[in-house]
Amino acid sequence: RHIINVLLVGNPNSGKTSLFNVAAGKHERVGNYSGVTVNAKEGRIKYKDYIFNLVDLPGTYSLSTCSPEEVCVRKQIFESPPDVIINVVAASNLKRNLYLTTQLIDIDASMVIALNMYDELKKSGDIFDHEHLAEMIGCPIVPTVARLGRGIKELFDKVIEIYEGKSSIARHIHINYGTEIETEIQHIKDVICKEDILGRDISRRYLSIQLLEYDKIAEMTIQHSPNINEILAERDIRAQYIENDFRENTETVFANARYGFIRGALKETYQKGKNDRLRLT
Numbered sequence: 001r002h003i004i005n006v007l008l009v010g011n012p013n014s015g016k017t018s019l020f021n022v023a024a025g026k027h028e029r030v031g032n033y034s035g036v037t038v039n040a041k042e043g044r045i046k047y048k049d050y051i052f053n054l055v056d057l058p059g060t061y062s063l064s065t066c067s068p069e070e071v072c073v074r075k076q077i078f079e080s081p082p083d084v085i086i087n088v089v090a091a092s093n094l095k096r097n098l099y100l101t102t103q104l105i106d107i108d109a110s111m112v113i114a115l116n117m118y119d120e121l122k123k124s125g126d127i128f129d130h131e132h133l134a135e136m137i138g139c140p141i142v143p144t145v146a147r148l149g150r151g152i153k154e155l156f157d158k159v160i161e162i163y164e165g166k167s168s169i170a171r172h173i174h175i176n177y178g179t180e181i182e183t184e185i186q187h188i189k190d191v192i193c194k195e196d197i198l199g200r201d202i203s204r205r206y207l208s209i210q211l212l213e214y215d216k217i218a219e220m221t222i223q224h225s226p227n228i229n230e231i232l233a234e235r236d237i238r239a240q241y242i243e244n245d246f247r248e249n250t251e252t253v254f255a256n257a258r259y260g261f262i263r264g265a266l267k268e269t270y271q272k273g274k275n276d277r278l279r280l281t
């Protein structure tokens with residue numbers, strides 16, 4: 001049997017624990033307060049001709065390096081790269097959940113999205129063309145209801161497809177941050193490419209974006225590079241250009257650009273339903 005290493009990544013309360021439990025046949029405690037999923041949990045699943053090593057990490061809203069959860073998830077992604085990431089996205093709160101997704105897309109991870117809480121979406125009467133969104137971001141999206149164990153087989157079927165390179169929508173798409181930002185990303189990428197500093201399979205695009213955001217872990221990644229000074233000097237120049245253009249710090253510029261992408265994508269794919277009036281929250 002082939003072994004597929006799968007990492008669950010998602011916001012707190014997206015239903016990661018529920019999905020892990022139902023997939024791995026575990027009975028971990030599920031709760032709707034943060035801090036329940038503190039340590040990495042591991043489970044083994046036999047399905048079809050495969051063994052899945054499933055790892056669940058703490059929920060996180062982003063892959064920046066502000067909180068211990070964010071650092072933990074990022075470390076796992078880069079130090080023990082999974083074959084496939086399952087990004088658990090709560091359909092009931094797409095705008096916020098998809099922020100993390102945009103960062104996973106930047107990393108260029110092999111990924112399947114579990115569109116969890118699909119029952120909530122149906123109940124709301126909203127219409128979401130998730131197949132269209134899947135094509136836009138180049139990543140399969142599978143509706144799931146983790147609490148009831150629905151959609152789990154379909155999810156793992158997609159994981160197999162991605163693992164075997166047989167998915168029709170596993171194209172390498174990246175989020176277009178607009179001409180100005182893209183130009184600056186390219187400049188940094190060019191300097192990084194000059195010296196092949198990356199023994200590991202880390203996306204140069206992602207590293208360039210992180211450097212532009214003055215990310216400390218990204219700076220540590222290049223600390224042994226022979227041309228670290230050149231890279232950092234280039235970063236300072238390019239970040240300054242962006243900050244002059246947008247009159248905000250680069251971290252805010254990238255965050256706004258990600259939310260802009262999400263807004264645009266949802267505008268094309270998401271329609272409020274007639275039941276909206278009934279929702280009191």
Ligand code: BGO
Nearest residue numbers: 012013014015016017018030031032116117144145146147
């Ligand atoms: C409580 N659909 C619906 N409707 N709910 C779901 C689904 C789904 O597909 N999947 C999970 N949930 P976690 P994280 C709860 O615990 O797995 C629910 O943080 C409650 N608890 O049952 O913990 C799940 O690991 C009291 O809800 O997520 C859980 O990602 C009242 O979403 C919550 C109501 O799931 C978070 C709900 C004491």
